[in-house]
Amino acid sequence: MPRFLEAIEDVVGATIFYFAVSPLLKIAAALVVVLTTIAYLTLAERKILGFIQARVGPNRVGPWGLFQPIADVAKLLVKEDIVPQRAIKWAFVLGPCLVVGPALVILAVIPFGPPSDVTGGMGWHIADVNVALLFVLAMATIGVYGLILGGWGSNNKFSLLGGLRSAAQMISYEVPQGLSLVVPLLMAGTMSLNGIVQAQHDQHVWYVFNYWGLGLAAFFVYFVAGVAESNRNPFDLPEAESELVAGFHTEYSGMRFALFFLGEYANMIVISAVAVTLFLGGWLPPFANQSWAGFLSLSFLPAGLAGFFWFFLKLIAFLFVYIWFRGTFPRYRFDQLMALGWKWLLPMALATIMLTGLVKVL
Amino acid sequence: MTDPNTPSAGPETLFGLEEMELNFGPQHPATHGVLRLKVRVDGERIVDTYPIVGYLHRGTEKLFELHPFFQNVPHTDRMDYVAAATNNLAYVGAVERLTGIVVPPRARYIRTLLSELQRLSSHLLWLATHAIDIGAMTPFFYTFREREIILDLFEEYCGARLTLNCMRPGGQPYDLTVGWTERCAEFIDDFPSKIDDYEGLLTENRIWKKRTVGVGMLPPEVAMAYGVTGPMLRGSGVQWDLRKAIPYEAYDEVDFDVPVFYNCDTYDRYLVRMEEMRQSTRIVAQCLEKLPEGPIMAKRPRVLKGPKESEVYFGIEGPKGEIGFYIVGDGSPNPYRCRVRPPSFLNLQVLPEMVKGQLVADLVAVIGTTDIVLGEIDR
Amino acid sequence: MSDTENLTPEEKAAAEEKAAAEAKAKAEREAAEAAKPAWEKDPAVPEWQEAEADPLVEALRASFGEAIRSARTFAGDLVLVVDRASIREVSKSVKEDHGYHLLVDICGAHYPEREAPGFEVIYIAYNFDANRRVRLKVEVEEGVEVPSVIPVWAGANWTEREIYDMYGVRFTDHPDMTRILLWEGFNGHPLRKEFPIEGIDTGAAIYPEYYDEKDGPAANAGTGWLLPKEEEPEESETPEGETT
Numbered sequence: 001m002p003r004f005l006e007a008i009e010d011v012v013g014a015t016i017f018y019f020a021v022s023p024l025l026k027i028a029a030a031l032v033v034v035l036t037t038i039a040y041l042t043l044a045e046r047k048i049l050g051f052i053q054a055r056v057g058p059n060r061v062g063p064w065g066l067f068q069p070i071a072d073v074a075k076l077l078v079k080e081d082i083v084p085q086r087a088i089k090w091a092f093v094l095g096p097c098l099v100v101g102p103a104l105v106i107l108a109v110i111p112f113g114p115p116s117d118v119t120g121g122m123g124w125h126i127a128d129v130n131v132a133l134l135f136v137l138a139m140a141t142i143g144v145y146g147l148i149l150g151g152w153g154s155n156n157k158f159s160l161l162g163g164l165r166s167a168a169q170m171i172s173y174e175v176p177q178g179l180s181l182v183v184p185l186l187m188a189g190t191m192s193l194n195g196i197v198q199a200q201h202d203q204h205v206w207y208v209f210n211y212w213g214l215g216l217a218a219f220f221v222y223f224v225a226g227v228a229e230s231n232r233n234p235f236d237l238p239e240a241e242s243e244l245v246a247g248f249h250t251e252y253s254g255m256r257f258a259l260f261f262l263g264e265y266a267n268m269i270v271i272s273a274v275a276v277t278l279f280l281g282g283w284l285p286p287f288a289n290q291s292w293a294g295f296l297s298l299s300f301l302p303a304g305l306a307g308f309f310w311f312f313l314k315l316i317a318f319l320f321v322y323i324w325f326r327g328t329f330p331r332y333r334f335d336q337l338m339a340l341g342w343k344w345l346l347p348m349a350l351a352t353i354m355l356t357g358l359v360k361v362l
Numbered sequence: 363m364t365d366p367n368t369p370s371a372g373p374e375t376l377f378g379l380e381e382m383e384l385n386f387g388p389q390h391p392a393t394h395g396v397l398r399l400k401v402r403v404d405g406e407r408i409v410d411t412y413p414i415v416g417y418l419h420r421g422t423e424k425l426f427e428l429h430p431f432f433q434n435v436p437h438t439d440r441m442d443y444v445a446a447a448t449n450n451l452a453y454v455g456a457v458e459r460l461t462g463i464v465v466p467p468r469a470r471y472i473r474t475l476l477s478e479l480q481r482l483s484s485h486l487l488w489l490a491t492h493a494i495d496i497g498a499m500t501p502f503f504y505t506f507r508e509r510e511i512i513l514d515l516f517e518e519y520c521g522a523r524l525t526l527n528c529m530r531p532g533g534q535p536y537d538l539t540v541g542w543t544e545r546c547a548e549f550i551d552d553f554p555s556k557i558d559d560y561e562g563l564l565t566e567n568r569i570w571k572k573r574t575v576g577v578g579m580l581p582p583e584v585a586m587a588y589g590v591t592g593p594m595l596r597g598s599g600v601q602w603d604l605r606k607a608i609p610y611e612a613y614d615e616v617d618f619d620v621p622v623f624y625n626c627d628t629y630d631r632y633l634v635r636m637e638e639m640r641q642s643t644r645i646v647a648q649c650l651e652k653l654p655e656g657p658i659m660a661k662r663p664r665v666l667k668g669p670k671e672s673e674v675y676f677g678i679e680g681p682k683g684e685i686g687f688y689i690v691g692d693g694s695p696n697p698y699r700c701r702v703r704p705p706s707f708l709n710l711q712v713l714p715e716m717v718k719g720q721l722v723a724d725l726v727a728v729i730g731t732t733d734i735v736l737g738e739i740d741r
Numbered sequence: 742m743s744d745t746e747n748l749t750p751e752e753k754a755a756a757e758e759k760a761a762a763e764a765k766a767k768a769e770r771e772a773a774e775a776a777k778p779a780w781e782k783d784p785a786v787p788e789w790q791e792a793e794a795d796p797l798v799e800a801l802r803a804s805f806g807e808a809i810r811s812a813r814t815f816a817g818d819l820v821l822v823v824d825r826a827s828i829r830e831v832s833k834s835v836k837e838d839h840g841y842h843l844l845v846d847i848c849g850a851h852y853p854e855r856e857a858p859g860f861e862v863i864y865i866a867y868n869f870d871a872n873r874r875v876r877l878k879v880e881v882e883e884g885v886e887v888p889s890v891i892p893v894w895a896g897a898n899w900t901e902r903e904i905y906d907m908y909g910v911r912f913t914d915h916p917d918m919t920r921i922l923l924w925e926g927f928n929g930h931p932l933r934k935e936f937p938i939e940g941i942d943t944g945a946a947i948y949p950e951y952y953d954e955k956d957g958p959a960a961n962a963g964t965g966w967l968l969p970k971e972e973e974p975e976e977s978e979t980p981e982g983e984t985t
Contacts, residue, residue: 053503157384161406161722234497234569242392242495243726330569331497333723334406416922423907424931428938459816462786464779533780589844589896600869607872660780669786674816675865675876677845688848688863701848703865708846711899740922 026126030107038265039069045323052327079254087251088153095150095248096256099263102142106270109135111194113283113307124283124308125194132193133185136274137178140229143267144170147231147238150260151248162247165334166238170229172341177225179349183218184278186356187211193274197282206281211359217352219279221345226271228341230264232322234329235337272318273311280314283307381409384722388417392495392726395736397710399725406721411714415707418740426700431457431531431666434700439525441702442738444487447480447516448680450529455610456676456687457531460668467612469533469658474612475546475649476519476528477678478642482553483512484681485635485642489560492632492730496573501563508556511549518542531666533659543650550646557639565636574629578716578728581626588715589708592683593638594732597631599624604679616648628731635733665695675703682706682733702741706734787816795819797839797875805831820876828879829888832864836893841866841875844894849904851933860910862887866894881910889915907932 005025009017043058043065050057058065083092109132113124129135144167151163184207185191188199200206208219228235239247249260276282285306332340386399393399396417402409422441426434438449451473458465465473486505493501513523518539520528528535564570580590582598595602601622605613621637623630668691677686683705692698709732716732717725748756774782791813792798798812798821808827813820823831835841845865852859859882867874881887889912890897901912902921909930911918919925929936 049499053500054507055503157382161384165406233499236497237723240497240723242497243723245390327500328563329498330493330564330567330573331723332569333573334721336572416920416924419922421931424936424938459787462784462816464782464784466778466780584895586842587844587895589846589894589900591843602869657780661783663784671789672787672815673818673820674787675818675845675874684845686846686865688846688865690850699850701846701850701863703846703848707899708896711896 048323076258081254091149091153096259098146102139103266110273133191154251158244162238173225173228176345176349180218180221208279221349230267233326276314283311422741430695442735445484446526447476452678452685454529454531460674466657467654468656470611478645481681488733495730532662577628588712593634597634598626704738707739822878841868843867844896847900849908886911886913
């Protein structure tokens with residue numbers, strides 16, 4: 001444990017330290033990391049899209065546009081906050097908070113790295129809940145209320161349609177998403193996210209490659225449903241700009257709009273992080289059981305940092321795929337989206353669970 | 363098409379809810395300008411659509427009557443402002459037929475060149491907006507990259523990029539600049555590979571097909587009765603193109619095909635336009651090859667007067683359909699009456715038929731496939 | 742040439758030779774003029790020609806007789822003037838019996854200086870098989886309605902609305918005889934010859950309390966955009982730029 005933490009512990013006593021100071025410090029650290037990631041994710045998105053679309057992307061603010069996110073935040077903060085006269089005010093105000101809050105809360109249970117000396121023998125997580133998977137699902141469900149409330153509270157027909165679309169879409173896709181998470185659960189036999197990573201470590205396999213493709217199928221279902229959950233292309237119907245102007249956030253401006261924006265990106269990160277944890281071995285380095293690949297464990301770094309590095313690298317790969325989708329695909333239509341969710345993903349998820357159970361029993 | 367002000371005649375829906383009236387536009391990202399649609403929706407399903415146009419009305423037809431024949435060309439630029447050259451051509455063609463002027467061959471070829479390049483640029487803009495309406499963002503930037511080269515060619519020829527004003531009754535105002543043909547040939551050589559790029563992104567894309575196949579059906583009888591022309595008609599299985607049917611300028615001296623597809627849906631109209639771009643490329647290449655030497659302006663009176671009691675209709679194949687001019691002369695230097703036959707206006711009229719019973723998302727796709735320009739509809 | 746008779750025979754021969762050369766040069770010039778390509782000659786102005794022998798005209802005459810008032814061509818375009826009352830039947834026959842399926846356009850024109858001042862409604866239709874256009878014309882006086890051709894060509898709807906908008910010619914049996922490019926309540930028909938080019942005082946449709954009825958559009962003819970005055974008194978101020 002670093003010396004300044006020990007000093008704090010000496011001052012406040014062990015009880016207060018472990019129940020108040022340590023979690024607050026970890027929350028602060030996680031928020032700083034995640035909010036910075038989100039800020040630079042927007043820049044990365046614009047840069048990568050620019051690369052895909054044969055243009056430059058932002059390059060005016062700072063070198064290579066590196067200060068663009070800061071400028072954006074400053075702009076959004078000083079913009080006038082407009083609440084439409086006939087909006088339902090409490091819903092209008094509550095909507096964005098309900099979107100961004102749960103998305104950030106989920107981060108509490110994500111293990112970013114292995115237990116190590118840097119964190120004083122604790123894991124790189126804020127809370128190791130033994131039913132973390134249920135917690136993730138429960139919190140993800142709350143996010144949809146934010147969209148519905150925002151869309152309904154704006155008192156705008158386009159917003160209302162956007163809110164309704166998001167309600168139908170997110171509830172439909174939560175079913176296959178939740179079911180697909182049962183598969184790694186069955187494989188690991190625990191609901192703790194730390195435990196699942198540890199199980200992958202012990203079984204020497206990432207669950208995406210486990211059980212002859214069953215893991216891959218579950219991963220596929222989870223990821224497609226996850227893209228739909230986070231309202232990204234090609235499933236960005238609730239905010240389809242060419243149809244519904246801006247969908248549920250048509251009437252929002254300034255920081256309230258930024259909260260929706262933040263929520264969307266936080267959702268992307270959360271869904272990617274859960275996918276990394278459950279299917280891609282979390283903080284485990286690739287080829288951990290191969291002797292030739294020993295250098296990949298990055299033993300020159302402190303153990304925790306190496307794990308964090310691998311976790312972050314996998315996360316970035318996921319986020320890149322999200323952006324890549326946006327640059328490539330047209331948008332689904334509403335009925336087609338529902339058909340895809342109920343007719344393809346749900347049966348696929350159910351079949352995967354059954355087959356996994358069979359394999360497990362045999 | 364019923365009056366939207368009358369209360370909903372349909373029965374109440376399952377849950378006793380009423381239909382909702384959605385005001386689509388005039389400020390809406392997908393209405394391509396200032397089109398306004400009153401859409402009655404049942405959930406997301408469209409019960410009825412009532413287009414309201416006229417927000418961009420500038421009285422162009424009145425202005426035609428106020429100005430002499432020569433000075434009217436710039437007014438035509440401002441109707442379909444993404445296809446100025448074909449508007450110019452339709453107007454000067456009508457004036458030439460009214461007054462009996464015959465255009466020299468080099469001018470005819472230059473006109474053909476310009477109007478085919480204009481067709482390319484108009485179709486590129488259509489593809490960009492159509493794709494972005496359906497949610498594919500990337501083709502927008504690719505097509506604008508190529509459109510920029512065409513606009514540069516226009517700028518080099520006549521100094522303007524959009525409002526070209528590049529034709530005069532009697533011929534062409536300027537000859538091609540030195541090196542223009544080489545630059546044009548270079549672009550045309552390269553362009554088919556660019557079309558392959560666009561098609562690679564969209565043509566076999568499953569989502570693109572899902573969004574366009576079977577959407578916005580337009581049977582040929584309906585299309586004809588509504589006066590729909592151009593790619594919309596050819597996507598409905600009518601192989602008719604004024605460039606072949608009633609050739610004008612140099613179109614009877616170049617070789618090209620008229621693409622036609624038979625499924626009457628948005629996807630087929632997309633295919634028609636993509637194939638038209640390839641054919642336009644062929645036409646431009648042939649024009650560059652055959653471009654004759656010689657004068658570019660016919661002998662014409664200094665003040666052009668429409669003969670007394672004369673009237674003529676002349677239509678050409680514009681990028682969006684048949685654009686025609688009906689001009690009445692009365693012996694004065696101004697047209698007595700100059701009516702524009704606007705292709706977008708008549709094509710838009712069929713929109714309520716095409717979207718009835720479909721979803722709001724399809725409405726957007728169908729507006730995109732109709733390829734309207736409000737400057738021309740409202741005039 | 743005053744003293745030709747005094748010339749010697751040599752001089753006479755020279756003069757004859759000169760005249761012959763001149764005549765030859767003139768003939769050559771004329772031949773060269775004739776041989777010039779069309780674009781270097783003076784434009785040949787087209788003229789009206791009778792077209793009674795045209796098969797379409799003969800067929801229509803046989804069925805409609807004097808309802809076809811005249812049939813002429815100009816610059817190759819066939820123009821039929823049709824009685825107002827029978828335009829729907831004639832266009833139906835033109836479409837169904839003669840294959841003019843595509844409605845190209847319907848437009849109007851105003852002729853206030855004719856003997857019978859009034860309007861023309863011009864219908865342009867196209868036949869795919871014959872590859873030919875025909876123009877039907879109807880002459881109509883102020884205040885008289887023309888039968889709508891929507892039952893024949895559905896696309897006539899908007900074009901007829903536009904003629905009503907621009908000229909004030911109304912069409913009977915039209916399902917939606919409202920203005921299309923201008924707003925309901927606009928006071929005038931702009932393509933009429935007497936309509937001033939600088940425009941009229943408009944915008945009054947929305948603010949009837951600010952304008953006399955003869956200046957601006959009739960009150961309350963608009964689409965109900967303005968909320969009742971009692972509810973929103975501060976919004977009834979006339980914004981700048983809305984008045985003209």
